[in-house]
Amino acid sequence: MKQAKKIITRMLINNWGGISHRMMEFHEYVNLFSGKSGSGKSTVMDAVQVVLYGSVSASFLNKAADDAKNRRSVMSYLRGAQKDGTSNRADQDFYSTLVLEVKDTGLHTTTCFGAVFEIGRTDMDINGKYAFFSHSGSIPEDGYLNADGVPYSKAQIRKLCETRKQSADNRGRVELNRIYPSREAYVATLYDVILGGVDPTRLMTMEKSAIALRMTNGTGQFIRDYMFPRSQESAIEKISEQLGAYREIKEKVEDLEERIHMLDTIHESHTALVSTRSDMVRAEAILKYIEIESTKAHLEARSQDLQGLKTKIGSLETEQKEKEKEQKSCQEALIEVSSRLKASDYGQKEKELQALKDKIVLLAGNSRQWRGIVEGLCAWEEDENVTGYVSNFALQLISEFRKGSVTEKQCQELARRLEEAASAVSEEYEDLGTSLRETGKDLAEKKEILEDLKNDRKHYDQKLKKARTQLEAALTNLYGKKVPVSVFADLFDITDEKWKNAVEGRMGRVKFSLITPPEYALDAAKLFRRMKQYQEIDLINTAAIKRDEPTAQSGTLYETVRTEEAYVDLCLKRYLGRIVKCETVEELDQVRDGVTPDCYSYSNYMFRHLREADYTTRACIGTKVSKEKLQELTDEVFRLDKEYQESIHLRDSLKRAMGFEKLGMDPAQLAALSKAAAQLEDAAKEQDRLEEELRELKNGTLMSELTAKQAELQEQESQIKERLAKIQTELLDQTKALGSAESDVKGYEEKLAILQEGFVENEELLAEVTENLETLSEAAYRNKKRQELVKLTEQEEQQREDRTRARNHFNQKYPVYDFADPDKDNDCYDQVLEKCHRDFEPQFKEEFAKQCELVYASLRDNVIAAIHGEIKAAYRHARDINRLLSRIRFSDSVYQIEILPAQNENGQFYEMLTAKELDSKVMDNQGYEGQMSLLEDDFYQKYEQKIQLLTEKFMPPREEDASGLEKRRQEMERYADYRNYLTFSMYEKVENPDGSIRKNPVDEMAGRDSGGEGQNPKYVALLAGFAMLYMQQSSRDSKVRLVLLDEAFSKMDKERSEVCLRYARELELQLIVCVPDERLQSLIRNVDCVYGFRRYQNQISMMHIDKGSYLEMIAGEKEDGDEAGADETEDTVIE
DSSP states (O other), X not given: OOOOOEEEEEEEEEXXXXXXXXXXXXXXXXXXXXXXXXXXXXXXXXXXXXXXXXXXXXXXXXXXXXXXXXXXXHHHHHHTBOTTSOBTTTTSOEEEEXXXXXXXXXXXXXXXXXXXXXXXXXXXXXXXXXXXXXXXXXXXXXXXXXXXXXXXXXXXXXXXXXXXXXXXXXXXXXXXXXXXXXXXXXXXXXXXXXXXXXXXXXXXXXXXXXXXXXXTTOHHHHIIIIISOOOSSOSHHHHHHHHHHHHHHHHHHHHHHHHXXXXXXXXXXXXXXXXXXXXXXXXXXXXXXXXXXXXXXXXXXXXXXXXXXXHHHHHHHHXXXXXHHHHHHHHHHHHHHHHHHHTSHHHHHHHHHHHHHHHHHHHHHHHHHHHHHHHHHHHHHHXXXXXXXXXXXXXXXXXXXXXXXXXXXXXXXXXXXXXXXXXXXXXXXXXXXXXXXXXXXXHHHHHHHHHHHHTTOOOOOHXXXXXXXXXXXXXXXXXXXXXXXXXXXXXXXXXXXXXXXXXXXXXXXXXXXXXXXXXXXXXXXXXXXXXXXXXXXXXXXXHHHXXXXXXXOTTBGGGGEEOSOHHHHHHHHHHHTTOEEOSSHHHHHTSSEEEOTTOEEXXXXXXXXXXXXXXXXXXXXXXXXXHHHHHHXXXXXXXXXXXXXXXHHHXXXXXXXXXXXXXXXXXXXXXXXXXXXXXXXXXXXXXXXXXXHHHHHTTSHHHHHHXXXXXXXXXXXXXXXXXXXXXXXXXXXXXXXXXXXXXXXXXXXXXXXXXXXXXXXXXXXXXXXXXXXXXXXXXXXXXXXXXXXXXXXXXXXXXXXXXXXXXHHHHHHOGGGOXXXXXXXXXXXXXXXXXXXXXXXXXXXXXXXXXXXXXXXXXXXXXXXXXXXXXXXXXXXXXXXXXXXXXXXXXXXXEEEEXXXXXXXXXXXXXXXXXGGGGGGOOOTTOOOOOOOTTOOHHHHHHHHHHHHHHHHTOOOOSOOHHHHHHHHHHHHHHHOGGGGEEEEEEEEEEOTTSXXXXXXXXXXXXXXXXXXXXXXXXXXXXXXXXXXXXXXXXXXXXBOEEEESSTTTTOOHHHHHHHXXXXXXXXXXXXXXXXXXXXXXXXXXOSEEEEEEEETTEEEEEEEXXXXXXXXXXXXXXXXXXXXXXXXXXXXXX
């Protein structure tokens, strides 16, 4: 038995576009509109859509036939607007009517629905000028025209509805005979009752897509949107309340955990700091033990040395006394022997000889002294650096002195002249010393600058370097990333050498200023305020300069510089953009601020010379070190160094000259000394004579014995003296050593007393020190512990900073505790931590656990289980669709749809949402009963992580604006839609000659095949989608099965087009299809009703073409081969 359905049987159009009045009849299957472009096909299609969608919006009109130059609107249709700018119904009042007639084949009833318009001659829009209506029964015979042929007004339509309430078609049905107060009321009745219970949103969307076959996102997206509708029941409201409470307690727990974590960090950092400080105390104690033990060892050693020295000194003193006694006895014996010798002639001669020897010694001394004086005088003429200070006459006198005997007068004259030379040398020495100090300072400074330049760095003042480093470190610590702090001079270059000195000079102190990017300027200023030790250093406020947006005048020093940084460029405009480049004083006089290339400057109404040092030794502008400046400075240092060395050599010569002989003795004494050499020669001859005489006297016996005894006693006395001298020397050395030892012992005792004062001994540490000193030297052990202490000190500083940072972080986030002092002990933080663990944590954790259970149960029952059931239903639905698609074959293939897990972010939830554990605990669309129990945790245990992640996706939004709330809700709805966990596609199933099956993805074919093979699967999917739309509705009443297609089958061949049309017929679909004239011949065998459209003088004519006559005409043309006969025969096939 054929299934009942609802068929659009007729359409009535009054005053619409180029149509004044027309009734059209439709077949229950395929209806074809044929005509050229612009002939009026789309005019009728748009009229159908206005009535079908209950909308006068231009967005519902046929976009397939629209273009940018021909924007359609309902008002333009009502006025009958034409492309040439004219209108059929301009400047007049008129009524329009659009009506569709639908017949129910099951109940054998007819219903009409449509729209009525009342347009005034001056109306610009249609708001309030139209109404939708419906009535039972067929279209009235007058076609909604009164006796004068004028279309019905609203009042007449209302009267008609009142009349039709009594018709037979209205018996037993809801109220259909009325004009609707709103579009919403019209659409609700139209789709729920008149059309048989169809989803209006899906139908409108699909019809609009079908009009121009819009599948721009691919066949899979079309299948997803139109063949697999989303669930009508939203889970968002069901779970939002639980999730809101869950989030609130979750945030409390997270805040508590964060608070505990931060307090744990503070506690750990404080504990580490305390431990490190304890280790520091231990290391310091060990170092003190080492010092004490070392002092004790030194005290013991020096005490032993002191005792040994005392013993040694006692022995030496005893020996000294014994030797002194021996010396006295020896001297007495020698006196006796000497007296006996003196009593003889020999003694007298010996006495004379001794006197002569004494004289010779005196004369030898005088001779040596004279030679020294002469040598000292010769120095004046030997040193070339000094000779110039001595007169020629003085040099002649020195030559006389070198020869020998001189007079008192010569001595007086030479002494005077040498005194003059010495005075000149002394004065020159003083001046040279001052010059050397200045040159040396200049040379050292330039050598230091040269060394910096050689290492590709500029010679900045140490304070400037330290300030830059300290400020950069502070900013880096504040921001947690490297923040550059630079010297202004390092960030730009001078591009014009002519104005280099002028730029260096005018930038003066500014070029040595510190500078940061503008975004850090304010924080840099706050930090720099604390750096009060750098009073001579400036910091540029780049943020303020950037706000002021300074500009540079033409012809200023700004044109001679270049930089890569935008904020530096603004600074250069600020400092150089007003300083005009001038060549003459006259030019300077004409500007407010200017400078010449030779560094003559004018500003604030004052002329001045720029400081030379600013553009010579203190020149530093440039992003790189200047090679020319490096070479220039190298040459300058070489020259200065050479001059400095020469000056030092001259200074040394002058210093030596200040010590040269200047004849400060009495002239008479000098004259006597000059004769000493001759007198010494005479005395030596007299000594030889006396010694000869004494040898002759010694030849006697008694004299010989006395002489031998005297010699023996003299030798003995000499040995005693020598020993006594050694004893005395040793006593002096030992006494000195004794004093040193006593001083050391006293010092070690005092040091030990200081070290032990207040020091409490620790046997464990003492044992450790003692043990280590057995294997390590004292120096090695001390060095090891000092290194440990240095590391511990650095570690303590870092840990103190870590603790301060952690405390500051906590206090900033939780100022309510008012822990403002960063250096207080940790008790207050530990107390809060303990309270959090003891009081808040158990409370919040317990409440959070309860909320977790509630959320899990709600998410599981309202979302996961629902999606699980919908996914299962989707797979069943896909099988039903595939059975439907299997009924249509294209040659050796059929089309099938395929569902796979999503490959996007949602795909991670697919396994959980299709888990077997859910099968017995859900109720899907087919009515499987049962619900998951809260205590059945196997599913949660297995997918806990995914459940938590999905929970976050459904978390309700916080307080936001309307757009934010809506955006968040849409995202939540997206995760509640089962389709987003699946991927939909269509493939061509081809049976190969060998019986194997091949799958060709449709979207790949559509991209590869630009012709009919690419359109083929799209139309198959479209028709199947409409069939499923009408089949899926819950109501069992008969339904409309309408499909609108414009420019249909444009690229498909005859065979494929015929298959699609047969397929639509098998699916019981009613098609209204628009095609160009050239497609009519290939399609007419498979259509049931054909209208030919023509446009003539702004009027549209629609001709109903008899299918049989048309086919006979085509057959005749083929037999006769007469193509021209088609136009002649056309009138014969028009009814």
